[in-house]
Every structure is written in structure tokens, then in C-alpha cells.
Amino acid sequence: MNLRWIEPAPPPSHLPPLHPDPLLHALLARRVSTPAEAADFLDRSQRPLPDPFALPGMAAAVTRLRCAIEAGETVAVFGDYDADGITSAAIATLALRAASAGALPVLVELPKRTDGYGLNPDAICRFAADGASLLLALDCGSSDHDALALARSLGLDAIVVDHHELHGPPPANATFVSARLDPASPYRGLSAAGLALLLATGLARSGLDVGDGPGCDPVGLADLAMIGIVADVSDLRGVARTIVRDGLRRARTAPRPGLTALLRGMDLDPAKLDSRQVARRVGPALNAPGRRADPTPAFDLLLAGSALGANGYVAEVLAALEWARAERTRHAGEQAARFRASPGWEGRRVAVLAADDCPSGITGSVASHLAADLARPVIVLGRHGDHLRGSARSAGGFDIGSALQG
Template sequence: MGKDSPRGDPHHGAGEERTARIIHEIAEGSGVPHLIARILVARGVRTPDEAHVFLRPRLADLSDPFLLPDMDRGVTRLIEAVARGERICIWGDYDADGISSLALMSNFLTRLEVVPVIHIPTREEGYGLHVDKVEDLAKEGVSLIVSLDCGSSNGAEIAHARSLGMDTIVIDHHEMGSEVPPAVAVINPKRQDSRFPTRDLAACGVTFFFLLGLRRVMHGKGLIPAHINLKRELDLVTVGTVGDMVPLTGDNRILVRHGMEVMNTKPRAWLKSMLDSRVISKGLVNEFALGFIIIPRINAAGRVASPHPALDFLVARETGSALNLLAHLQKLNSLRQQREKKIHEEIVTSLSREGFSGRRTIVVFDEKWHAGVLGIVAQKLTEQFERPAIVITRVNGVWKGSGRGGEGMDLFEAIRSTSSLLLKYGGHKYACGISLKEENLALFAEAFEKAVEGSITPRRRTVHVDTAAGFDELTAEVMERLEDLGPFGIGNPRPNLSFEVAGISVAPKGYTKVTDGDNRIWDGFYATKGALQREGGARIIASPVIKMRMGERFIHLNIKEVE
């Protein structure tokens, strides 16, 4: 394993004197500890003003929503529909991003005293718009469909809706080519003609900007009966943005930063139910709580049952009803975990018995497996066996699968080379979805193996280091200011610091004790195979975080590497 040279660290590379001067200016000009200044410089900050913007992002700094394509057309059409009392359908997706987008739109329309028709396809129905349901909506008198987190690739379905007298507003973030669906508006930052600065918004982010634009126009025309506080909705934007794993930079970082603040200071009924039932500790709504507690429960509904309880949970007005819905989501999440574990163990047992016979890929299929957990199982197999994995089951007579590729290969390109055997496929470099006929299962497995041969480039795992640090620098102020560098995630990871230690002891399950130069003991965790004991000095790369035990806060070291 290797490590990156810490860009901006005054102890490395040329320009040490200039870098040291910049660090000093930021520390003095922004009033931050020297360690925080070093991390800021490592992340490209060069002046006290830039540091202030990074540490204190403002909602006023959000991009203008009308830089999104078709924003004016979409806003105008929805205002017309509300004024005329038209029947509106909001059509979403079953994952956390799609559900939070629906919750945002539903909350806003409720404030306008509009009760929309809500449609969320199940995983069995499949993603996106469907002709049969579009026809049902026409029979129900719907004249406007607002598609959230979908629609960019549904040109035929949108054209069919138009032939039935229905308009469509697409609010989406998925990749699209030069062909734009025949909707009234296609609001997507990935359109080739988009001028919006943040290309990688989640769908809930696009929905939020649409509502910003809608509120601005309605307020200007005197159409809003009372002020609609969209800042209160940032908890939903945070759930969807973190859940969709988009880079936490630009507008995304501002939205999630303020969303976490709202969640920690003014939790709404859905989050209050989690705090009251101690699913989450008060004041500790962070990326861990989102990624490992909140989002899995929102996703669980759509993975193993109807996604509607997840939406009902996020829009709940009373804590009592939210608690009941949370209990239901907890059961669904447990069911998801059980199904995932059962399928994973079954596959691992089979692979252990039969071996790989020189194969570099994993392609497994069984009609008994539940479609909602295939992607998670594929990810686990890829991590465990360090090779691409595709897990397939039968849904309504068609075999559908999810795949993960991992580092060193382009999974999408490998899948595309087998497209003659597939009914449909989609995805990106690291993840994909496929559907195919039963007679092509074995042929696909062989074709995929051949497509992958020679395409995997082995890579040494690198651990980026922001800067070297001393344990004496981990003061209460520094730990508090470290959180100001967040929110953390893709594009803005938690800082990794390099420490010189006197000794380290790692138990078999990863629980670690680190001894510093003053013989102080620090708790940590290091994911390694077996126990590890090292005396007489070592160097570790770790990310320090605050944890709580028995009501007491303490510093915990998430150790990435030991040298």
C-alpha cells in the first residue's frame, strides 16, 4: 500500500517557505488552529477569504436555480396547473434520493393546498415511467406528470402521455445524450445545454432548486398565501444527496452542511422519532448516522416491500405516527439484512465448494433470490473476492441482475460488449443493471468473463494524507473545528492525518490501542487480518473523530494504515 504526498504540507516538496507563509496567513486571518490551516491548504485553500467561504458556506451562495435548463417553463406550467385546479401526479423512484424528492415536492404542494397523485414504482415494476401506468393516470384525469429522479430516458412514454393529453415536467439528474424527451420541461443539470455550475446534483437537489425557483416566481406574483420556509426542507435534501453518493462539493456541500445543522438543531417528526427511540444519539447526526442508520432504513422499504411507508415516514407531521412508521421500517431493514445475509452466505458457500477454476469474474443466478438486495450482495462479493460480481434473479419472467466492478476496470464497458445477449443494460464504471432471457444466462457468463480478461488493471491502494500531526494538536477546539471542514463524503473526505506513535496493539476484531510518545493511550479501530502488535515506534495514518461512550465524548482514531 502507498500514500499520497500531502499537497500543501510544509514538510514535503518544493515551495516549503511559501506554503508555510500561506498556512500562517490562513491561521491568523481566519482564527483557526494551525492544524486546521494545514488541512485547508492541503485541500486547495490559499487565502483567508477562501478559508472563510469553505468553513462558513452560506445558503446565499447557492447557484441561481434559473441557470438550470427549462426552469422557467417548468415553473410556469406548474403554476398554471395549480391555478386551474388540474390533477397533478408526482412520479418518483424507490430509493432514498427518489423518496426524498417526492417528500420535498409533496410538502410544497401541500402548502399550496394541492393533493397530488403519488406514484412510486416497485422494484418489480422497474425504474422510470411505464406506458400502462401512464394510461391509468390519463383515465384518472391527471393532466400533468412531474417525474422526479427519472424521466430523462423516457422519451417514448412522455410522448405517449402527450398523445393522451398529459404534459410532463422532468426533474432529474441522470446522464442523458443530445436527445431531449418531448416534455414541457426537462430540468436536468446534465443536459448538454445546462449552465448550472454543479453538474452532479442528486435528484433531490434538482427538486430543491426547482422549488426555490417556483417559490420566487409565486412570491413575486403574490400567489403564495404565507411564507414557505424551504430551509426546513434541507433535512430531506441531505438524506437524498448523501444517499445518492454525489460529490459533496459546490452546491451539494452547502445544501448538506445546512441540512445537517437543521437536523441537529430542529429535527422534524421523522428524525425526532429516531432520536426519541435512541436509534441515533442526539447531536450526532453526521455522515455516519446518515450512511449507516438513516438511509438504509429509507431504502429498505423499496428493497423488500412497498416504498410508500418510507415516504409517509419522511412527511409525517406527528412524532407518534413517525414512531409507528419507524418501527415498520426497522422490521423491513432487518428483513433486508436477513435476505442479504442468506443470499451472500449461499453464494460464498457455493464458491468455496466449487472454486473459481481460473475465472476472474463472478456471475451467479437463482430465481429464489430477492431482487431488492442483489446490488448489496454484488458489492460484498466484489470486496470479498476482489473481482467483478453480477448477481441475477428472475422477476416477472425476465432475469434481472445487479453488478459491481470495483477498482481497476470499467464495468459498464465490459457489460456493453455483451449487449447482444441482453434485453436492457445501464449503469456506469463501477455499477450496472442488466436484464436478459433465461437461455442467455450461461452465454452471458462466458461473454462477461472474456470481456473482463485483460481489462482489469491492478492498482495499489493509496491512502491520501492531508498533513502530519502531533497528538497534542488534538485539542477540543481542533476536534470541533474539524467538523467545520464537513460535511464529509465523496469529494470531501474526512481528513487523514499522519502520526508518529510509540506503539500499537490491534485485537483480532480490529479494536486498537495506540500509545503516543507521552505514553497516553488512544482508542481506535484498524481493519486488518488478525491481531497486530508493534512496539518501538511506528507511523499511522488515521482520521480522528468524536465518539460517545456512557455519556462521555472521546477521540477515536479510524486507522487507515500502519507503517
């Protein structure tokens, strides 16, 4: 495999000294540009999150949620099937339950892989039939304008908490909590779980008790946000770094029963948990049930109130993880062999591969494997009825998303 190493540029000569040690100065210069930012980057003390109401849409979202809590409305929470979507839904559910002392009816649904990505119209219809009047969409919704219009037609107000790109101006029939609405927002690097934690923080600062301590940051939810941010490969600078640092501290010192059970099931010590273990072990484990079929066991695991209640979900999560690993290895090996056996494969700049039996839940991980193995962008497609559905992964800095859009 031919790889080209890309050396980072040296620190700009005009940059002020960030640290007395030249090596640390060079390392810090890759992440920050001022001595104040360097000091903040190295500061390990626990600090409150910055103002959540600086995030576009936050004030309107908190006001609407407070009205729902005070009126005892039924709130529908819809997330996504990956670790970021699962943890953001868990944060929202726990915050709403705590803010209402368990009195608020909260409906939760996560999509199955077969449902595809985004707000599911069938789920919206089920929410409406069950009496929901407010829809809270997390890690999805930015491009689901038709689904939001359906929700409005069925009598549901909608709040979208999402970090994905907005395709055009957001529709007026929903409240969007999105850093994408402000090009200068310090929250642009946050995943949905980080935004969900800021939403919980906004509820706390409006006077609701959603965490550990009255009217303060809900630090008891930071571990969930940390997992979502790391698993979604967010840029660990600024607010994201603060959340991950505080979330790891929380996970080490006061882990929730479900996380403790999962870590022990993978022979990891909660007291020594680090971001590398979250990225390579915890995140893939929480992703696995959604890759296989249904992400609900991972969500239920995070909300489990006792070790006894968590053990059954751990077994399901780890079984799904083993399945995902085995399927990824098998399909990646088969597809790599097929590609290399085709005439002139060395000259093809992009590999497009289709397999009738490749589950949609693993096309992304198979494509990632192959992009590294074949050293070129890869598109992996699996057949679903009369359609092909798949994932693309790039290599060498090539913007495959823009290429696919034409």
C-alpha cells in the same frame, strides 16, 4: 483478500496556500483549488442557495407549475424506490401543497421493485384516468422517452427532474430539469433530492410560499434534500455541501415528526445527527421498504404530521430494514461460498452469480458486499419469471458500466 491502496496525489506545487497549516492545506487541496473555494468549503454559516434558474429547464418548469397551481390542475408526482427518489418526491409534494395552501390536487406514486426502474406506463395511465394534466417525474425519466410519449398522448405535460445520464437529446415532449444539459453547470454533482430542493427554491423565488419565510429559500425542506444527497453518495462539494450542512442544521434543531420518530427508533439523538449516521443508518432505513417490496411506508413516514402518526410507519421501516440486512447477509455468504468452491475462481476477473431466490431489492447490496469480499467486479442476478434481473458493482476502479455497454 488482496487490496491495493491508492495514495492520493500530493497537492500541485503551483497551488496557492489554502491554509497556514500544511496538513489542512493538503486536505483542502483534495477538494478545492483556490483560497476562495477553501474559505467557502470551511464556512459553516447558513447561506441562501445559489440561483436555481441557472439550472437548465428550471425557468420553464417553474412557469408550468405556477400555471398548474393557479388553475388548480391535478399534478402527478412520480419518484423512485430508493432514498433519493423518496425524498425528492417528498420535497416536491410538500412544496406543491404549501404553494397552493393545500388546494392543489397532488397524486403521488412510487414504483415497487417489481415494477423495475423508471417511469411506469401503468402509473401514467392511472394518473390520466384520475384526471392529472401534469406529470412531475423525479429521480427518473432521463431514459424513459417512450413513457413520456405515452404521457403526452394521454394529455399530460411532463417535467423531468433527474440527475442521471441522458441517453441522447431530451425529447421535445417534456421539460427536462437536468444539470447534464450543461457540462459546466455547478449543479452536476447534485442528486435528485438536491434538484428537487432547487425546484422548490425556484417556486419560492417566483413569489410562492413553499418554505419558512416569504420569498426565500425553503429551508424547511433542506433536511429531506440532505438525506437524499448523502444516501445517494453524491460528491459533497459546492452546492451539495451547502445543502447537507444546512439540512443537518435543520434536522438537529427542528426535526420533522417522521424523522424524529425514525431516529429515536434507531436510538439516535436528533440533536447530534451527522452525515455518517445519515449515510449508514438513516439512508439504509429509508431504502429498506423499497428493497423489500413497496417504498410507500418510508414516504409516508417523512410526510407524517405528528409523532403519533409516524410511529406505525417507523415500525414498518425498521422491520423492512431487518429483513434487508438478514437477506443480504444470507445471500452474500451463500454466493461467496459458491464462487470460491468453483474451479479456477482465483483467476476470474469478474464474478457473475445467479440465484433464483435472490430478491431484486437486495441484488445491489449483495453485489456491493461481494465486490469488497472477492476484490473484483461482481454481477448478481435474481430470477423473475423467465428473466434474470440484477445489479453490478465494481472494484479497483474498473468501469463496469462501460464494459457492459460494450
